[in-house]
Amino acid sequence: MGRHVMKNVPVVLFGLGNVNLGLLRILVEKKELLARTYGTSFVVTGVADSSGVAVNPTGYSWDELLLLKAGKGKVSRLEGFLEGVPHDQLPFHTDAGLLIESSPVNLETGDPGLAVARHALKKGWNVVFANKAPLVLAFDELHHLAAANSCCIAYSATVCGGLPVINVLQRDMKAASLKSFHGILNATTNHILKALEAGGTMEEAIKEAQRVGAAEADPMHDVLGHDAANKLYIIMKSFSGFTGTIHDIDAEGIQHITAEQLAEARKRGNTIRLIASATPEGNSWKLSVRPTEVKSDSFLGQCEGWEMGIQFESDLYESISMKIVEEDPMATSAAVLRDAIDIIN
């Protein structure tokens, strides 16, 4: 399978949090494998964090960026820092490259991620998203922009991290029509439910989830079911021909679930999970996210703690279930790499 011409792909890392730092770690660790298997090397020509943007057409060293962040440094310390240049005016130095958009979720405006993604696509750059917000706010627009500029977007990392939910639905369920979908799409709330089941309080369970580090800065985004609703929206837009908006998803979180309710459910052989579901309703879909009592020995009942799982039926492929244990954000970084390789090959 050896390829003899190495392709150097200019990459801009937008955001230098867990996902993109994990990606840099994988690039360091898997450098030879990536070169051998895909004939590819990623040249990081630009980076951005909350301090601003920096560019280096010959590429920042991966280790340099990892060291900067290990020392709590900011992009503003890097050579090539562009004083006063706003995030979405980040200059793209070449005709084609890859933006990896892993900035924090902002569901009000989608920015800065949405603005920089638009800017990149108009310049003919491909975009890989780890940040859900731009897709939730502008799914169709981003797809149209990509098509109009002959470039691609990919976002398998936005839904259940390493579990290839979007890819399996879009690529492997060819010619099929979805009949129903149920999923546990948020590991933080699933972990909180486990802690509650062990007899803790909601407050303790949330603190524990934050300590372990998987909960977003604002854990209420997870707890209220918004994160799961965003993922369900991206899934349904990607596969089912769903034409509604995020507001068509009836979302209820786990904030009122108590240890007592879980104990009661247990007596009935059941447990409570935050289930995102899609069921057909006329010519469209009924979408919801809500705490749901499920059989303890069912597939979703067996998804525990840091697991996420989905189960769906289609007319051709009967019923398929998939789950992942994701205690660590590394699998999400790997999913970004998977998308990046797919796009450039």
Place this chain on the structure above:
Amino acid sequence: MGRHVMKNVPVVLFGLGNVNLGLLRILVEKKELLARTYGTSFVVTGVADSSGVAVNPTGYSWDELLLLKAGKGKVSRLEGFLEGVPHDQLPFHTDAGLLIESSPVNLETGDPGLAVARHALKKGWNVVFANKAPLVLAFDELHHLAAANSCCIAYSATVCGGLPVINVLQRDMKAASLKSFHGILNATTNHILKALEAGGTMEEAIKEAQRVGAAEADPMHDVLGHDAANKLYIIMKSFSGFTGTIHDIDAEGIQHITAEQLAEARKRGNTIRLIASATPEGNSWKLSVRPTEVKSDSFLGQCEGWEMGIQFESDLYESISMKIVEEDPMATSAAVLRDAIDIIN
């Protein structure tokens, strides 16, 4: 997404059993969707069954072929039947097309499937396999032949039918190294174990599986673990860099399992499954297929009856589990269609 140029793809159906008849049914049912979504129409220019081969450069009607087989007819009745032409001399009328190789498994020589696949690849035709035997006997040779003739082979249908095991491992686990693999790869034996667990005898359970129709003509191929070993081999060749042969898999079937053993296991909170496993051993792999006691509430313990499932760990994507309910061969036909669309697009 509308494509305005329809691509007519010449297709030869090698074998007209459940898989290719299911494919024809899907082509009839999904004709408009396939045209709209993929801009593709499959023109069946050749067919083969045990009576021989027939060709029609302008294409047989899908319904005609379905009617022929519904009436227990043979290819020898078709216009275009080639008297005395052996299977592997089936003439390919165009420069490029697609052979769908769904002939019966023959693990002695691989023929006629292996012979016709070689013949097709040398003519520059792509090949989609539903038949495992050619891959088990000539995995590397077929890949080299495809590369040498600038064509492709695909075989996602050979492993767990509709469950995209090969695709997820090859496409979605990019840059990852496999750490372990465990799977229930044969639904017939899993169904037999369920019937045994309900108190039946091995003989009754096998008859029931044959009656329902999923057991191959010779159910001992399933029962002795050979089918599962073949699938494990294809998986390991596809993803792990495994360089051994099928004989390196230590295969033991379920033929000696009794209802009593299952009842004993149950008392321990366990059940028995025919588990195909791969664990690292030095620089290579230890591969086996054998009846194994597993926790009843584990993922594989919960794969029951007509379900197949896999569970694997890698260095980047933690632990992923997937399963499918496959009572009907339709999902395998759909997997063939999925491969066909991937190859021609």
